[in-house]
Amino acid sequence: MGVRKIIVSFFRPRQKDEQERSLNFQKNGGALLEELITTFGARYKNPIRSISADELVKATCGTDRRIDMSNDFDFMSTGSLEERPILVRKCTGRILKEIVRDIAVTSQMSHHKNVLKLIGCCMEFESPALIYEYSGTNTLSDLLHEPRNHRILSWKSRLRIANDIANSIAYLHTGFHTPLIYRGLDPGKIIIDNNNIAKLFDFSLCISLPPGELHVEVDGQVGRLNSLDTTPSSRFITQKTDVYSFGVLLLMLLTGQRAMWRDQEGKLVNIVVFVNKRLNQIVDPHVLKEGGGIEQNGRYKAFRELALCCIKPEKDDRPEMIEVAKELKRIARHIHIEEVIQVDRNYKSKSYDYHAVFICVLLIGLVIFCVLRVSF
Structure with a gap:
């Protein structure tokens, strides 16, 4: 028993x-x-x-x-x-x-x-x-804010990460019959693999737009980066809500700063306010060490202007996410512009040479044809 x-x-x-x-x-x-x-x-x-x-x-x-x-x-x-x-x-x-x-x-x-x-x-x-x-264990937050324990992100890597995340958010907005809004964008929700490819995860705050509607009113979470948007319309979730949080993410990539932090006096600092007050002194020192001269400064400026465009107070003034993705591709391609122009000039000069040869051959052929016709 x-x-x-x-x-x-x-x-x-x-x-x-x-x-x-x-x-x-x-x-x-x-x-x-x-x-x-x-x-x-x-x-x-x-x-x-x-x-x-x-x-x-x-x-x-x-x-x-x-x-x-x-x-x-x-x-x-x-x-x-x-x-x-x-x-x-x-x-x-x-x-x-x-x-x-x-x-x-x-x-x-x-x-x-x-x-x-x-x-x-x-x-x-x-x-x-x-x-x-498995795609590695380093989040973007780790790489930006804890560089002592992780590899430091180069400017090229930051551009690529921005482009990667822009593509994933743009697809979320346009790839389904009903637009989906991510709503919770944060560097802690982005894993960077060993090839510096960004992988977005955690779609728990994602929300779909009702058929025929352009916004959804919510009382709950809007995401940590979107909490910096203090305009009265911020409780109305639209695709431009993601654009705003992505703009904040761009500023974090550019400056290496967190979205909010405390200064030496213990005061809470907002990255949006911080950037607006220091437009010419915001680039992460780790990135500035790479050099690059005037051309590189032009890329920093274009990147910054895009970020500021994304965080405009009026949602209608912000670009669509797909436009942001296209602009990031343009900035990334804007490398060695003088070499590109020179290559283009060389191509045109070669094209003109080919055209001249073709025209000469054509004229000679016509002359021979006329002579033969008269002879017969």
Whole structure:
């Protein structure tokens, strides 16, 4: 009898645990399906792989490397699943709606090269976990604000990162039948891989525009960078809300500063106010060490002007995200402009030579044709 009690007591916790996991799976899976249908209708394409709790525990067993996040709700750790490295993100303090929104949007954005690729999710915990393809553990926040422990970002790398994130946000705005607004842009939500390619993640605050509407009114979170926008219309979320936060991100890339910090006197400093007061003295000293002369200063100025355009108080005065992406490409291409002009001149002079030869050959041919015709 005693042995039987021991056996029963041994299996009951596991049975209870399995029941809880089953209930969690039904609850979380149902919420995810509802979110997919609500946001994407019948147009969602990429299937989402379901990973069991046992698989995930095994995948992360013995790995205790955690990545600092930009909030207190999530933590990310490394692991190995089916012999390939992974990142596991657990959202312990978020509401379920935000987590399933994150899974739904990320799954439909995972094909984009500048989005952290989602391998699958585990729905058996009370709060679902997201499993990503491993792309390194350095966030943009780490590289900008903790350079002692990480590589220093060159100007070329900063330009590329800005371009990468602009592309991912622009796709979010234009790639679906209903525009999606990211709303929570932050350097802590951008992972930079070893090739300096930026990968955006955490779409939990993402919101879709209702059909026929240009804005959504919200009372809750607008994202840390958007909180710097103190205009009365800031509670109305539009695509220009993302443009504003991206403009702040550009200023952070240019200056190396945080969005807000305390000065030597303990006063809180806003990067938007800081930049407007010091337009000619804001470039990160690490970047200035690279030199480059007048040409490089021209790029800094163009980058700064684009950032200031993105954070204009009136939303209608801000550019569309796709226009911002195009301008960043133009700035990035604006390299060795004198060489480009010289190459263009050489090409034109060669073209003129080719044209002259062609015309001479044509004239000679006509003369020969006329002579032969007269002879006969």
